[in-house]
Amino acid sequence: MKTIIYKAYRYETMKDIIEAGYAKLADDGNSVLNEIMNKEEQKVPTEMIWKSNALSNLKKELLG
Numbered sequence: 875m876k877t878i879i880y881k882a883y884r885y886e887t888m889k890d891i892i893e894a895g896y897a898k899l900a901d902d903g904n905s906v907l908n909e910i911m912n913k914e915e916q917k918v919p920t921e922m923i924w925k926s927n928a929l930s931n932l933k934k935e936l937l938g
Contacts, residue, residue, distance in 0.1 A: 876898075877896060879900070
């Protein structure tokens with residue numbers, strides 16, 4: 875999963891995943907495009923970003 879964090883308001887909250895190498899920081903449109911075009915694969919532990927059973931958890935919260 876390729877994750878790109880755009881350097882905008884409160885991007886610092888993603889510092890941990892950027893420093894761990896799980897996401898790339900982009901500060902302008904060209905940087906975003908370069909990261910999208912880069913074929914380098916990022917290995918990201920899913921639990922680092924998503925809670926397990928995310929879809930089911932979301933349905934539960936929305937439907938009660």
